[in-house]
Amino acid sequence: MDLFKTNLLKTIGLSVVLSVASLAMFSCSDDNDSTGNGDGGDETTLTNVPKYVIFLIGDGMSTPQINVAEAALNEPEFKKAYEEQTGQPINLRSGTRAVGLGKMNIREFPIAGMANTHAEDRYITCSAAAATALATGYKTTINTIGMNGDRTRNLKTMAEMAKEKGMKVGIVSSVSIDHATPACFYAHTPDRNNFEEIGNQLLTSGFDYFGGGTVRWNKRTTLTNAAEYKAEAATKGYKFVDTKAEFNALNSESGKVIATLNLIGTGGYTGDSSAMPYVIDLDEQEEDNKISLADFTKKGFELLDNENGFFMMVESGKIDWACHANDVVTSTYDMIAFDEVIGAALDFYNEHPEETLIVITGDHECGGMTLGFAATDYETAFGLLKVQNISFMEFSMKVSQWAQQATPPTFEEALAEVTAAFGLVDEYTDAEKEPNYLEPTYELSDYECNLLRNAFKVSMEGRGSANILPEELKLYYGNYDPFTVTITHILNNKAGVEWATYEHTGTPVPVFAIGQGQDQFSGYYDNTDVAKKIISVAKLDEK
16 A cells, blocks of 8 residues: 555646646635635634535536636626526626636635545545545545445544534435435445445435435335335435425425435436436426526525534536536536535525535546647637537437437438537538638538548447447447547537546546635645545534
């Protein structure tokens, strides 16, 4: 292990330099109140023990995911497209910046730091090891939930400490509530894939509020549907709600609550089953059942507020999933929705500045997203991202349906669907015309059109049935539909965004803080220190 740690210190150098350069723009902005009062109000005491602890985690989020969202929001047409597509106005606190960065709520945080993310046994972490570190202050091994590295001992989480201290506790996530990150705050199991055990531990946790996605019924042998789980939840004292009417009726007298959406887990809305839909696909939801991650967060504040205070963790999990698929627009929509959660938390903070601590971080970066593409030199064209109106997931499902038809569509017919969903058009008529990425355009060059044609052929034949080696398939398309991922790559590259991988990276993640004890979160440290700092500042380990 000593050699492993030594090698880590040698390998983090370059990524630290790059990440800290990006992070510098977040800290000490001119319009931040140095006292930490997000609305620029009166000076606030920052040494109180916080009564309210709000921990916000962007899964797969590092500085590139934040930067590209800001850049896209600086494009008025993108902002307009987001609001029309989702039916939700964007709450930008201070307008836009002339330097080309949309002013997001995350910029209101006066303190910024940076954290390493490696696991105990691997430099590039998984969400289970990363979230265990963030929840407990201890490193662990890949796929381990809330246990030490050799899986012989449970690690107490900050949420469990808060509950023992008499605080109320809430856990909210846009992905399934038994997924790795939320699970690490209430469950202890050797493998993140022990979904039944995790879901059962949720019911016995005694926590006061769970919101967002639900458990994965298809991964269970008992309580295999919402009705059965709802009945079991009732025996543990939980009110289970899955409609907007029931959700809106919840109040401080509702007791312990599990809140989700009624078509999650049935194949409704999204192919991701028990997760909330991608924000870009919100139009798939019925209007009277549309509940956002920010809505689940604000409801948590209402349900949990009490004289002993509360701890609440909110995860935006589908930033990560979209980055795995190299879909920058879908990831950016979910990043903006996460920033709306941050805005809701800031609103709560501004009502209780003497009693609140808010900390934001990512568990790891995903996709190796880079703002810059080799063929565009120093140019970017983020305005090109405004047309996409569907996630990679929904479009992949459409492509899969085509492949199952007796007579699949022709490439030309499929390209018409691409134009409607992503804006890309085949309008180059000069066969000798060379691709020119320095001219922002949706028009496909012959080279790009051939990339799409080849990918479409693989998709229609079924992955691996074409004359392409499995290794090549993995490198070209990851585990995703070849046609869809090629579409997003071309659109992203035209905008000036590139990807390094379909998996996580070892890039450090930013940490932001505001409120009581905020100064403890500046500097460069390990992800375990994020947890240790929260536990120490809030005295969660002191009853």
